[in-house]
Amino acid sequence: MPCIEVKTEIDADIEKCFDLARDVTFYQSTLKNPTEMAIGGKVSGLVQKGDFTLWETRHLYIHQHLTLKVTEFESPVLFVDEMIEGSFKSYKHQHIFKELQNKTLMIDRFYFESPYGVIGKLYDTFILKKHIKNLLVFRNAALKEKAEAL
Structure with missing residues (x-):
């Protein structure tokens, strides 16, 4: 199963970064794709364990x-x-935060697998992995900018 890891150092406290990362409203405001939207379950505010x-x-x-x-x-x-x-076929996104002397290291680990056997594996390797990494980098830059401005 492919894994993408993106590390972002942010000049802001860990609680601020953590809350921005789990804020559905903020997440939607940072998307490259304006057609992506939360339409059910927790559609705004801060997610907690068990929320969908x-x-x-x-x-x-x-x-x-x-x-x-x-x-x-x-x-x-x-x-x-x-x-x-x-x-x-599978999708798991770990959001990890570590304190670093008045800064925060935000680590995204994104595990995923497409269906369709060998064709899915080729799609993951040559197309989807790069696409997802670009989305994570773009979103993390927006989160960094917002957290450092607060």
Whole structure:
């Protein structure tokens, strides 16, 4: 299963970064794709363990619905969201936060696997991995900018 890891150093306290990362309203405001939106479950505010959000989106010309659930939560150092329904064979996103001398290191670990066997593995390797990494880098830059401005 592919794993993407993105590390972002932020000149802001860990609680601020943690809360921005789990804020559905803020997340929607940072998306490159304006057609991605929360349409069910927790559609605004801060997610907690057990919360789920139904997302409607279009990526790489594919319209999809993903239901994500927060399965692990340890404030302010970790939360994990996993797909419970959607187009991936598997999907797990770990959001990890570490304090570094008045700064925060935010680590995203995104594990995913597409269906369709060998074709899905090729798609993951040559197309989807780069696309998801670009989305994470873009979103983390927006979170960094907001956290450092507060």
